[in-house]
Amino acid sequence: NAGVTQTPKFQVLKTGQSMTLQCAQDMNHNSMYWYRQDPGMGLRLIYYSASEGTTDKGEVPNGYNVSRLNKREFSLRLESAAPSQTSVYFCASSAGITGELFFGEGSRLTVL
């Protein structure tokens, strides 16, 4: 049972570099999310996609872009990475916008 799969699991970037975090779910869920988790800050929503073809900003969208490629896939792009974006990123999906979230394993990103 794959559930929600994120890649890569670990990444080190230099300031100014770009990268894309990939997320795919195999549960036929409509809604997908990207969160970041920092020590002492809990989970903060970056962007979400309530359904295929739509994306919306969350609490901390600055410096990020997203693409809902199809129903299964939701990617997060950092165009010009900054040290403040060092964090653990979680992708999640749910059947609907108020539904139970299923999380990926997380992607640990370090920006030097």
Next chain:
Amino acid sequence: ELKVEQNPLFLSMQEGKNYTIYCNYSTTSDRLYWYRQDPGKSLESLFVLLSNGAVKQEGRLMASLDTKARLSTLHITAAVHDLSATYFCAVTPRAQKLVFGQGTRLTINP
């Protein structure tokens, strides 16, 4: 703006003791979730509470919901070391996406 507050944020307790984590939220919510996160791991769903008075139990954990008080509790009975983790509650304001609490880091000492 919906606020979700957990109390306490840090809890250190001994094995065998009972304790309760509280989750207060500021506006009407359709449902409430509890999640568990082990260090360095992802979040896993523990409970989904759908209505006022709902109570769910799994092993030594029991969750309840009082929508009138806008309060959920997660009660730990006779704690064991394996329950050491961070616990998050999350609520859904009307037809909106989940909002998480800050998390409660629970440490259970032998």
